[in-house]
Amino acid sequence: MKRSMKVRLAAVLLGAGISMGAQAQQEVKIGVLYPLTGPGAAVGAELRSALELAADIINNGAPGVPELPLSAGKGLPNLKGAKIKLVFADHQANPQTGASEAERLITQEKVVALVGAYNSAVTATASQIAERAGVPFLNPESSSASLTQRNFKWFFRTTPHDDLFVHNAFEFLKELEAKKGIKPAVVASLNENGLWGTETTKLQTKLAPEYKLNIAKQVMYPAKTTQLTSEVQTLKAANPNLVLQSSYTADAILSIKTYKELGFLPDMILANNAGFTDTDFVKTLGKDADYVITREVWALDLASRNPLIKQVNDLFNSRYKINFTGNSSRTFTGLMVMADAINRAGSTEPEAIRQALVATDMPGNKLIMPWKGVKFDATGQNTLGQGILTQIIDGKYHTVWPFNLASREVVWPMPKWDQRK
Structure with missing residues (x-):
């Protein structure tokens, strides 16, 4: 391969968030926006833990939970085993900070998608940046009903709304x-x-x-x-x-x-x-x-009806010494849904990921949530969630x-x- 062709190929792969080279680990960079300092720091820490567990399951496996998508532990199989790399950004529960951090993640970190942002007001501004940039934005927790009433093309929400x-x-x-x-x-x-x-x-x-x-x-x-x-x-x-x-x-x-x-x-x-x-x-x-x-949206005592709830909560508890909450369980689920879509897309191209999210039809027995599943309507709202x-x-x-x-x-x-x- 000529050097000029290698340079061009490396640039393409880098733009897609995938490293090149025999020693380099393939990566798919996903930006995650949460309140890691300030008044929301406590909940932000739990959400970060949930995200890290989800990424670890995808990248390294969890043989005890075979029903969970991508738990075989080989990364994203349709992207030749590429591993998820989370790029964290702290919005401090500030809508303006959330918008600027979303822009930084997209333009400087070159993430292929965004997940966040817990606070509805921050999700509103950050997702506007993603919409203008044409980057998929998945919201696992924010419940303001208006978020899926904006005719956005790139916004998807897994949680039920208010x-x-x-x-x-x-x-x-x-x-x-x-x-x-x-x-x-x-x-x-x-x-x-x-x-x-x-x-x-x-x-x-x-x-x-x-x-x-x-x-x-x-x-x-x-x-x-x-x-x-x-x-x-x-x-x-x-x-x-x-x-x-x-x-x-x-x-x-x-x-x-x-x-x-x-x-x-x-x-x-x-x-x-x-x-x-x-x-x-x-x-x-x-x-x-x-x-x-x-x-x-979640309770540990529902494990009697869905064994996956206890299986994944045990992993979470053994690592962080706390149980999932309705917040952290939704954040975990949101990243799993996004990773599943990227894998099904077989690509890190934004439009391919968006189309895969549109086509999502994940059954309830693949989730730790007491939902019927995940399936998005034309507004990007999951229609199968419940409270x-x-x-x-x-x-x-x-x-x-x-x-x-x-x-x-x-x-x-x-x-x-x-x-x-």
């Missing part, structure tokens, strides 16, 4: 009344004021009348706040039986501490995932975290809804602060 999740919450309340005669007389909400919390508030406002519920008070706050005293005092004055809450980790923890300090506790807190499912929530609050009900509700009891998350999947009965109302052992 329209479904808020419906789930109200369906649960409807069935709770029908089956157990429990109906909250006064409902209030406490939501962060970013894209996710704002859209959730709008959905709650829209759906409450349809379910014959009145939200007497809606309180919003800045997600990076360091105090919630006035907001909790406003809630306490409304005297609700039920608080619907959407908070990230730091503010979820802060809210519970403030509730206790001010002697406020409704009959129930029905949370919208995020901070309430982060490992740090239970670790920091201990018994004070108990009895909260949160919407979820569950879990309740924290003795520091563990127990599935309580849908009732036919429940591992234990709902405890309602929550015991008051001075009644807890």
Whole structure:
């Protein structure tokens, strides 16, 4: 091979994220955007661990979980065993930083695809950069419904979105009344004021009348706040039986501490995932975290119905000494779906990867999620995802809804602060 031809070939392979040379390891570079410092650092660390486990399974194998796609451990077989290389970027939960980091990953790191970014507001800006550049962007966790309402060609989301999740919450309340005669007389909400919390508030406002519920008070706050005293005092004055809450980790923890300090506790807190499912929530609050009900997409007690859940969680726990959460399990799944698409594409060309994502049809028995599978509609939304509700009891998350999947009965109302052992 002439030197000029070698140079051209090396340039092509490098642009595709694949190294050349007998000693060089073939690589497929995937950019991953998450909050690794700042207020979301704790959850970001767990998401990073989930990504690293997924990449390790793809690159080096996991013979104990043969049902998991690409677990044979030979890299990506349709790319001659090329290994996944994760290129991490820290968006610090800042939408502008997320956009600039997405651009850096695409233009400087030459990644073939992007996965991220947990915070809906960051996913919105980062995916705009990917859309303009014509680079596939897969979002495993952000739930703002509007993200798949932008007519984007390059954006795909595996998680269900808030329209479904808020419906789930109200369906649960409807069935709770029908089956157990429990109906909250006064409902209030406490939501962060970013894209996710704002859209959730709008959905709650829209759906409450349809379910014959009145939200007497809606309180919003800045997600990076360091105090919630006035907001909790406003809630306490409304005297609700039920608080619907959407908070990230730091503010979820802060809210519970403030509730206790001010002697406020409704009959129930029905949370919208995020901070309430982060490992740090239970670790920091201990018994004070108990009895909260949160919407979820994953629960370890569902392993009795899907052995893959326990098999992969055991790998995660043995390495990091923690269990998956609804956040980290979705991130793991997102990277597995992206890697599967790149492998099926047999190419690192953006359009080939995009077409493979469009054609994705992964059955539920190949996932660690309690979903029917992964299949994207024309908007890039997975149509086969579904939500569950879990309740924290003795520091563990127990599935309580849908009732036919429940591992234990709902405890309602929550015991008051001075009644807890």
